[in-house]
Amino acid sequence: MSEAQAALLLRKQLGDLSKSPVEGFSAGLIDDCDVFKWEVLIIGPADTFFEGGFFKAHLYFPKEYPQKPPKMKFISDIWHPNVEKNGEVCISILHEPGEDKYGYEDASERWLPIHTVESIIMSVISMLADPNDESPANVDAAKDWREDYNGEFKKKVRRCVRKSQESV
Amino acid sequence: MAEANSKPGESLDKALPSGVEYDEAIMAQQDRIQQEIAETSQLIGDHEDLLLLSKEYSEEDNVYQGKIKDLRSKYKCFRRTRGDGNCFYRAFGFSYLERLLDDRKDLERFKEVAAKSKDMLVSLGFPAFTVEDFHDTFMEVVEKVEQQIPVEDLLATFRDQGLSDYLVVYLRLLTSGYLQQNEDFFVNFIESYASVKEFCGHEVEPMARESDHIHIIALTSSLDVGVRVEYMDRAGSEEVNHHDFPEGTEPKVFLLYRPGHYDILYK
Incomplete structure (x- = not known):
């Protein structure tokens, strides 16, 4: 039942997103037979170094969704303080309350069953524009962002943007 | 993980797991505990004799044994609920809907x-898309109650983890909604959070977050359903104390509180 419920909710969201797309990203399934694995394409937010990029990411939903959050991983290369070098996205809303090993501030928003694919991606887009410097997943990117924003950080991000354009 | 075969004389730091590993070990242990609880107790149990409670405490424990005796003079039996942090919502939800099976008038009111x-x-x-999903599931169950399904079917609904958790989520949302609507009042009772909204995001809406008085007041007020909680703790005499939420209302749901946990009582 729980799995069926999760599948139903995901199907509904998929239908909803294809009927009325949301600006800034597009979403579909990696494999049409598996509603628990999504592929999203995120458009690099305007007025950031990510502008012009099309970043592919995968979302993996657990059977316990929406009680438990999905995991998200960028497939496209991306240089960002809150994205691990292997692409894993580390933002507080993808973690349950009580999971404190990530060192988020207590007040940061955690996973809630009311979150949707849309609200997750919106948080990720705002993370791209506005990194959280306090708990970096990619320490080197955080260092670039802090110490050489218009130099090294920009250079590496723009390289990812170009690469993402080639693979679209 | 600490190495099991670390040699004596090695520094203590080496033998102990590092910070992150330590957190992971705690999380894994919490998962194991949750799994063990899930295997040994149902989300909502069957009717049980209150006499069974007395076996859980030492015979010489006069305070508790006295309270159980007092409880037995007031109630017939009880149902256990799973101690997963959602017990108040689940106990309240099941017990009230069970009662509504026999109370059409109150059912009409509640449905509205x-x-x-x-x-x-x-x-x-709150995002309409997901709220609607939880709301629809909740209303489907209310409609089943309206069709006067047998208690066993309602029990099966609340024992189905997926469905049952959906109902808990909706009750949590109602609790959060009432707290936020009455922010001016509740803000006085909130410690360590900057706002009622922030409190709700951390202590009400997430699953498995335990309930305190403030949650109970909010949910019972939001639905206008009286709940009597019988407190079985170390405090006071050999009689159980009770408290009615919201204050002064006629109770329709009876819960047994033992530190950190709620079970359902039957008159």
Whole structure:
């Protein structure tokens, strides 16, 4: 039942997103037979170094969704303080309350069953524009962002943007 | 993980797991505990004799044994609920709907209140898409109650983890909604959070977060359903104390509180 419920909710969201797309990203399934694995394409937010990029990411939903959050991983290369070098996205809303090993501030928003694919991606887009410097997943990117924003950080991000354009 | 075969004389730091590993070990242990609880207790149990409670405490424990005796003079039996942090919501939800199976008048009233609650939540800024999903599931169960399904079917609904958790989520949303609507009042009782909204995001809406008085007051007020909680703790005499929520209302649901946990009582 729980799995069926999760599948139903995901199907509904998929239908909803294809009927009325949301600006800034597009979403579909990696494999049409598996509603628990999504592929999203995120458009690099305007007025950031990510502008012009099309970043592919995968979302993996657990059977316990929406009680438990999905995991998200960028497939496209991306240089960002809150994205691990292997692409894993580390933002507080993808973690349950009580999971404190990530060192988020207590007040940061955690996973809630009311979150949707849309609200997750919106948080990720705002993370791209506005990194959280306090708990970096990619320490080197955080260092670039802090110490050489218009130099090294920009250079590496723009390289990812170009690469993402080639693979679209 | 600490190495099991670390040699004596090695520094203590080496033998102990590092910070992150330590957190992971705690999380894994919490998962194991949750799994063990899930295997040994149902989300909502069968009727049990209150006499069984006395076996859980030492015979010489006069305070508890006295309280159980007192409880037995007031109630017939009880149902256990799983101690997963959601027990108050689940106990309340099941017990009240079970009662509504025999109370059509109150059911009519409740159905109206529940039907309106979705718009209230959406107006507070909860995302319509997901609220609707939880609301629809909740109303489906209320409609089943209206069709007067057998208690066993209602029990099966609340024992189905997926469905049962959906109902808990909706009750949590209602609790959060009431707290936020009455922010001016409740803000006085909130410690360590900057706002009622922030409190709700951390202590009400997430699953498995335990309930305190403030949650109970909010949920019972939001649905206008009286709940009597019988407190079985170390405090005071050999009689159980009770408290009615919201204060002064006629109780329709009876819960047994033992530190950190709620079970359902039957008159």
